[in-house]
Amino acid sequence: MDINIDTVRVDVIKPEIGAVVHVDRNAIFEPAVAQRIMELLEIHDALIFPQINLSDKEQLAFTDALGARVNFTTTVPGGDADTRDVYKITLDKDKNPEPEYVLGTFFWHMDGATINIPVPKASVLSSRKTSPTGGQTQFSNTYAAYEALPEDEKKAIENLRVVHSVVAAVREVASPDQLEPMKRGAAQEQPLVWTRKNGRKSLMIGYSADYIVGMSKAEGRALLARLLEWAAQPRFCYSHDWKEGDLAIWDNGGALHRVIPYPADSGRTMHRTSIAGLEPTN
Numbered sequence: 001m002d003i004n005i006d007t008v009r010v011d012v013i014k015p016e017i018g019a020v021v022h023v024d025r026n027a028i029f030e031p032a033v034a035q036r037i038m039e040l041l042e043i044h045d046a047l048i049f050p051q052i053n054l055s056d057k058e059q060l061a062f063t064d065a066l067g068a069r070v071n072f073t074t075t076v077p078g079g080d081a082d083t084r085d086v087y088k089i090t091l092d093k094d095k096n097p098e099p100e101y102v103l104g105t106f107f108w109h110m111d112g113a114t115i116n117i118p119v120p121k122a123s124v125l126s127s128r129k130t131s132p133t134g135g136q137t138q139f140s141n142t143y144a145a146y147e148a149l150p151e152d153e154k155k156a157i158e159n160l161r162v163v164h165s166v167v168a169a170v171r172e173v174a175s176p177d178q179l180e181p182m183k184r185g186a187a188q189e190q191p192l193v194w195t196r197k198n199g200r201k202s203l204m205i206g207y208s209a210d211y212i213v214g215m216s217k218a219e220g221r222a223l224l225a226r227l228l229e230w231a232a233q234p235r236f237c238y239s240h241d242w243k244e245g246d247l248a249i250w251d252n253g254g255a256l257h258r259v260i261p262y263p264a265d266s267g268r269t270m271h272r273t274s275i276a277g278l279e280p281t282n
C-alpha cells in the first residue's frame with residue numbers, strides 16, 4: 001500500500017496538552033505512520049483519534065505497531081476475558097464482580113505505577129459504549145506541570161522518592177475489609193520527579209502515590225496533594241467527551257488521567273491496551 005505520512009492531519013486542542021489526529025484507519029499500522037504518531041505523542045501528551053472504530057484485533061495490531069505490547073492487568077476480575085491483552089473497563093456487575101479497581105479510576109492516576117515493571121509508555125483506550133451522563137476521561141500533562149513549577153519548588157522535590165501502592169489507589173472507594181488484604185498488595189518506590197534519558201522530567205503523582213520516603217505522613221501527603229492540585233489546573237488538562245469508536249493514546253509516564261463518574265448500569269465500556277515502557281524509572 002502506498003502510504004503518505006503527510007496524510008496525518010493534526011488539530012492542536014490546547015497549547016499544553018492534547019491533539020486530534022485525523023488519519024486513514026488503514027494507514028495506522030504502517031511503520032512510518034506509527035512513528036509519526038509516537039512523535040506527536042511526545043509533543044502533545046494525549047492524542048484523540050475520532051471515531052476510528054477499531055475492532056479488538058485492530059487495536060492490538062495498532063498497539064503492536066506503536067511499540068511492544070504489555071499486559072499488567074491479567075489478574076483483575078473480568079480483565080482480559082474474551083480477547084487476550086485487551087482489558088475491558090466496565091462497572092457492569094455481570095462482567096465485573098469486583099468494581100473497586102474501576103471505581104479507583106474516578107481519581108487521578110498513572111497506569112501501572114504500583115507494580116514492578118517499567119511504567120507503561122502509553123495507554124491506548126477505545127470507547128465501545130458511552131454513558132448518557134459522565135464518563136469523560138480527563139488528562140493532565142505532568143511534564144508541563146513540572147516544567148511550570150517555580151525553580152525553588154523544583155529544587156526542593158528533585159531527589160524525593162514516592163511509594164505508589166494499590167491500597168492508596170483504591171483507598172477512596174474500598175471498605176476497610178477490602179483494604180486489609182490489599183495492604184499486602186503491590187507497592188513500588190518511584191522517583192517523585194522522573195528524569196528521562198533525553199532530559200524530560202515529569203511528576204510521578206496521583207492517588208496511588210501513598211507517601212514520600214523519609215518524610216512524615218502528614219508532610220509527605222500534603223506535598224503530594226499540593227502537586228496534584230497544581231497538575232490539575234485547567235491549563236495542563238484536557239477533558240475528552242467520548243463518542244463511540246473514539247480512541248485515545250496518552251503518554252502514561254507523563255500524564256495523569258481519571259474518569260468523571262458515570263452510572264454502573266449505563267453499560268459504559270472501554271477497551272484498553274498498553275505499550276510497554278522501555279526506560280526504567282530508577
Ligand SMILES: [Fe+2]
Pocket residue numbers: 105109110111257
Ligand atoms: Fe487508568
